[in-house]
Amino acid sequence: HSPGVQPADLEEVVKKGVKTVVIGRGMSEALQVPASTVDYLKKNGIDVVVLQTEKAVAEYNALAAQGVKVGGVFHSTC
Numbered sequence: 001h002s003p004g005v006q007p008a009d010l011e012e013v014v015k016k017g018v019k020t021v022v023i024g025r026g027m028s029e030a031l032q033v034p035a036s037t038v039d040y041l042k043k044n045g046i047d048v049v050v051l052q053t054e055k056a057v058a059e060y061n062a063l064a065a066q067g068v069k070v071g072g073v074f075h076s077t078c
Contacts, residue, residue, distance in 0.1 A: 003074060004032025007040035013071035020047040020063055024056030024074035031075040 005023055013021055020055050021041055025031040029067045049059055063070040071078040 001026075001030045001078060002032050003036055005035055005037050005059070006034070007026065010037065010073065013073065014044050014046065018046060018069050018070060018071035019047065020057050020070045022049045022051070022060040022063070022070060022072045022074075024053030024072070024076075025050060026053055026075040027050075028078055029057055030078035032051040 010021060023033055025033060029052050038048050038050070049056070051059060053076060056072065056074060060070055060072045060074075
């Protein structure tokens with residue numbers, strides 16, 4: 001859970017050319033998302049949304065339904 005989601009964890013998603021990345025922090029939001037990870041995405045021109053996992057899944061689905069090129073990383077526990 002710490003140090004959490006790192007820029008290296010998102011390289012494959014970034015290479016896919018997504019416009020938005022949704023990160024789910026777990027059911028109790030135990031997974032950390034450091035500022036360096038958010039900065040990495042923003043420097044690559046990608047919007048980032050960090051939410052509790054159930055909310056993150058709903059946000060991902062809503063964005064995908066709108067036709068947004070979206071990627072997601074979801075921590076399913078904790």
